[in-house]
Amino acid sequence: MLKGDKRALARLMTYVDNRHEDLMKIMSEVYGHAGCAYRIGITGPPGAGKSTLVDKLIKHFRGQNKKVGVVAIDPSSPFTGGAVLGDRIRMMDHSSDEDVFIRSLGSRGSHGGLSRATRDVVCLMDAFGFDTILIETVGVGQTELDIMAVAHSTVVVLVPEAGDTIQTMKAGLMEIADIFVVNKADREGADRIYGELLTLSDMYSSRWKVPVVKTEAVNSKGIVELLRVLSNHAEFMKGNPDSHEHAQKILEEECLDIFLSEVHSSLASRFKKGGAYNTIHAGLVDRHVNPYRAAGELLGRLQWKK
Amino acid sequence: MLKGDKRALARLMTYVDNRHEDLMKIMSEVYGHAGCAYRIGITGPPGAGKSTLVDKLIKHFRGQNKKVGVVAIDPSSPFTGGAVLGDRIRMMDHSSDEDVFIRSLGSRGSHGGLSRATRDVVCLMDAFGFDTILIETVGVGQTELDIMAVAHSTVVVLVPEAGDTIQTMKAGLMEIADIFVVNKADREGADRIYGELLTLSDMYSSRWKVPVVKTEAVNSKGIVELLRVLSNHAEFMKGNPDSHEHAQKILEEECLDIFLSEVHSSLASRFKKGGAYNTIHAGLVDRHVNPYRAAGELLGRLQWKK
Numbered sequence: 001m002l003k004g005d006k007r008a009l010a011r012l013m014t015y016v017d018n019r020h021e022d023l024m025k026i027m028s029e030v031y032g033h034a035g036c037a038y039r040i041g042i043t044g045p046p047g048a049g050k051s052t053l054v055d056k057l058i059k060h061f062r063g064q065n066k067k068v069g070v071v072a073i074d075p076s077s078p079f080t081g082g083a084v085l086g087d088r089i090r091m092m093d094h095s096s097d098e099d100v101f102i103r104s105l106g107s108r109g110s111h112g113g114l115s116r117a118t119r120d121v122v123c124l125m126d127a128f129g130f131d132t133i134l135i136e137t138v139g140v141g142q143t144e145l146d147i148m149a150v151a152h153s154t155v156v157v158l159v160p161e162a163g164d165t166i167q168t169m170k171a172g173l174m175e176i177a178d179i180f181v182v183n184k185a186d187r188e189g190a191d192r193i194y195g196e197l198l199t200l201s202d203m204y205s206s207r208w209k210v211p212v213v214k215t216e217a218v219n220s221k222g223i224v225e226l227l228r229v230l231s232n233h234a235e236f237m238k239g240n241p242d243s244h245e246h247a248q249k250i251l252e253e254e255c256l257d258i259f260l261s262e263v264h265s266s267l268a269s270r271f272k273k274g275g276a277y278n279t280i281h282a283g284l285v286d287r288h289v290n291p292y293r294a295a296g297e298l299l300g301r302l303q304w305k306k
Numbered sequence: 307m308l309k310g311d312k313r314a315l316a317r318l319m320t321y322v323d324n325r326h327e328d329l330m331k332i333m334s335e336v337y338g339h340a341g342c343a344y345r346i347g348i349t350g351p352p353g354a355g356k357s358t359l360v361d362k363l364i365k366h367f368r369g370q371n372k373k374v375g376v377v378a379i380d381p382s383s384p385f386t387g388g389a390v391l392g393d394r395i396r397m398m399d400h401s402s403d404e405d406v407f408i409r410s411l412g413s414r415g416s417h418g419g420l421s422r423a424t425r426d427v428v429c430l431m432d433a434f435g436f437d438t439i440l441i442e443t444v445g446v447g448q449t450e451l452d453i454m455a456v457a458h459s460t461v462v463v464l465v466p467e468a469g470d471t472i473q474t475m476k477a478g479l480m481e482i483a484d485i486f487v488v489n490k491a492d493r494e495g496a497d498r499i500y501g502e503l504l505t506l507s508d509m510y511s512s513r514w515k516v517p518v519v520k521t522e523a524v525n526s527k528g529i530v531e532l533l534r535v536l537s538n539h540a541e542f543m544k545g546n547p548d549s550h551e552h553a554q555k556i557l558e559e560e561c562l563d564i565f566l567s568e569v570h571s572s573l574a575s576r577f578k579k580g581g582a583y584n585t586i587h588a589g590l591v592d593r594h595v596n597p598y599r600a601a602g603e604l605l606g607r608l609q610w611k612k
Contacts (some may be wrong), residue, residue: 028598045351047469074478161467163353172380248591255590258601259573260566263608267565270610277610284561285554292334295564302569304576304583305607 034126041151069125340432347457375431466495
């Protein structure tokens with residue numbers, strides 16, 4: 001994979017899907033080769049035109065001869081595996097381009113499964129040698145926040161109809177957004193929402209003043225401006241003393257994600273095997289033991305080495 | 307608290323907030339007294355009129371002399387602690403009603419923190435003796451899915467403008483919804499979206515045919531019909547053979563949530579204490595050890611009793 005073999009990359013991606021037993025070891029080795037790609041997160045409500053925007057960004061980066069990886073994540077589609085988003089981008093004539101790699105991810109159950117899978121996939125793409133990685137997801141809830149932690153710059157895409165979203169989700173939007181985009185800016189109400197986002201940015205921005213960009217992705221309008229503010233943000237992050245702390249927090253979260261998901265699978269397999277764990281599990285599902293007591297018993301069986 | 311002391315209930319709620327060290331033990335005792343309340347989840351995108359709907363439902367249940375607990379959750383508002391949603395309902399003249407108890411919850415970091423806090427709060431309300439518990443949250447992503455697992459019946463509220471949401475989130479909507487509501491049904495496009503939801507329900511429903519109800523919550527229209535289908539769903543769940551399996555899955559998830567969040571806090575405190583865990587943590591944030599390796603080292607220090 002590190003030699004640029006795309007089939008090897010694809011195979012490792014399936015390791016991520018199946019939670020292959022060697023995954024930890026492999027990712028640990030791969031990790032050292034990652035860190036060169038610029039990671040851009042694109043999020044926002046359904047219908048905001050994120051896929052079209054991603055398509056235009058891919059075209060731009062390809063024009064600069066950069067290799068582009070795309071991770072399309074749909075936290076709410078356990079059945080499709082998130083393939084809808086990925087397919088949508090794939091259909092936009094990048095399918096024949098050797099230097100564009102698109103991967104879809106859907107829901108992975110709870111307990112950080114999706115954010116871990118995202119981290120793994122992004123890390124693989126990064127180590128493989130993609131220059132830019134675009135991470136597209138739907139929504140601005142907790143899951144999306146976790147997912148977007150892997151991005152260097154996060155773009156929140158809204159549309160003129162999103163006034164209610166802004167009012168209700170103020171704080172959440174500001175926590176996740178490095179850049180706001182008002183897409184479909186030719187529609188009625190675009191100026192009003194643009195103004196609301198500017199106000200929000202004025203009120204809540206800290207060191208980095210969150211810029212607001214109007215785009216019409218379908219007509220390729222505003223893309224150059226978006227790229228300009230993206231590059232500003234990348235510059236800012238390099239010089240920002242908070243970035244270091246932020247990066248540390250991300251590393252800690254990454255480690256916790258990996259650790260807890262392994263503990264989770266480990267417990268799940270113990271439940272199946274028989275013995276004390278199986279007994280606790282049986283007591284739980286038979287309603288003889290309540291979940292708090294069962295969790296307490298499990299915690300009692302766990303020992304931390306000094 | 308079990309004697310009906312509201313101040314005791316409020317105090318236990320702060321135990322949930324602070325993750326009090328006795329919480330596990332307390333919850334384990336309280337759990338046995340819960341199980342009588344009917345738990346209704348209300349979710350949907352921002353601006354769908356969920357709070358107004360909740361307000362009308364409260365009025366109805368109060369008219370039947372039922373005690374009502376409300377948990378208002380905003381997964382995307384780490385700063386406000388979800389208080390916006392709660393305040394909105396509180397302002398609707400239930401503040402002086404002794405038998406309505408409203409609790410707001412905001413983001414709790416990742417790793418299931420919010421769904422665990424929700425479970426704890428709902429369990430406390432249930433054990434305290436509320437007859438109906440309304441759980442309101444924003445969005446239809448993974449986090450909301452986890453949260454809604456505590457509800458017996460989940461209502462997804464949409465508005466005529468939500469066509470895009472439906473197209474993009476089909477599978478996610480169907481996974482979470484027991485009932486669809488088209489609120490603000492006097493607006494243009496209501497019939498179209500009503501038809502789309504009926505089609506979705508026809509295509510994807512299994513044993514339970516997900517009904518679609520039109521409401522105008524502001525004008526109290528459609529509330530009686532909503533209550534009728536809610537009671538149908540409650541009846542259905544009693545007789546449904548899948549319900550048992552579903553309930554077992556929920557118990558397992560509950561137990562995992564509690565277990566993993568305790569492992570998480572346990573690790574976090576070990577990181578701070580010095581010794582081997584502190585060394586691993588330091589290596590991680592200094593970038594000497596990558597997150598996969600660090601997680602591997604931590605896993606190596608964890609022993610499961612036979």
